[in-house]
Amino acid sequence: MTSEIEPIALDERTFVLALTGAGVSAESGVPTFRDSNGLWEQHRFEDVASPEGFRADPALVWRFYSQRRAGAAKVAPNPGHVALAELEARLGERFLLATQNVDGLHRRAGSERLVEMHGQLFTSRCADCDRAPFPDARAYPDGHVPPCDECGGRLRPHIVWFGEMLDPKDLQRINDFLERARGNKLVFLAAGTSGQVYPAAGLVSVARMYGAQSFLVNADPAENTAAFDHFIQGRSGVVLPKLLGSR
Ligand code: BV8
Ligand code: ZN
16 A cells, blocks of 8 residues: 555665666556567567667668657656656755656656666667767658668667667766765665566666665566565555655
8 A cells, every 4th residue: 555655764875776667657658568568569579679670670660669759749747757856856966867768758857867778769860870869759650761861871769779788878877876875875766667677677686785775666566576675566656756755
């Protein structure tokens, strides 16, 4: 029950590393990866969100991401996003949010100390030249593969696909934060994630090596629930404001 949720004790030396997944955006109406059982239009999610999938059928991949851009443009941040942005405002340098979500809702809720580990839905880059990624909210008409106006190659969403490395700078930011937290009280808070996708799902183990007290807020038990000290079952939009003592 969410009625007796005790806010996490956050004193002036507490550092908080948060990790969010699709379940936090589900509260805004964004379908989760798992709701579709890892399937989209009878394609395995891993096949569409992968370099192999893009090579085989870039138009199919652009249809998938264009639909998600259109969907994500229509939704707004929810109280779970706001509670995390408020916690950042309170803790400042002692807070970092790593998200697996690509929908931009954390940034729209005011989060700035944010690592978008799996990329950004509303950013494109070129698959064939090294031009810098650029903001791109366009949902392309079905079957269209947008060309790069610098090299004529194919644009792609600036997303980390299955089988692709995460940006080492992102992983370094998380490690630097954990190093800075050494000697202080550290809380690791995961919310709305099934704990199936690595390396994000392994962050709880890394945080525990730094002595973190770990919390999981999730609608149902996750793959890695056992790795957490505390599991609070419930909707992130209801639990996070209570757990983080939002005003
Ligand atoms: C990597 C972008 C190193 C796409 C995503 C074989 C070959 C190659 C790699 C692998 C392999 N086997 C395993 C791997 C590693 C692989 C992996 O972990 N695979 C899994 C499937 C086993 N990882 C990778 O490939 C990563 N890269 O390892 O590189 C490397 C490189 C080369 C060679 C060797 C090694 C890259 C991972 C990133 C993939 N990209 N996103 C896109 O989004 O379009 S991941 C994708 O899945 C999304 O980001 C999404 O966030 C994520 C799913 O995770 P969740 O966020 O947890 O979402 P999910 O739906 O699963 O769960 C939602 C949860 O919320 C549920 O538990 C539900 O109960 C809960 N919930 C629902 N509603 C609510 C709620 N909770 C609270 N309130 C609610 N209202
Ligand atoms: Zn190009």
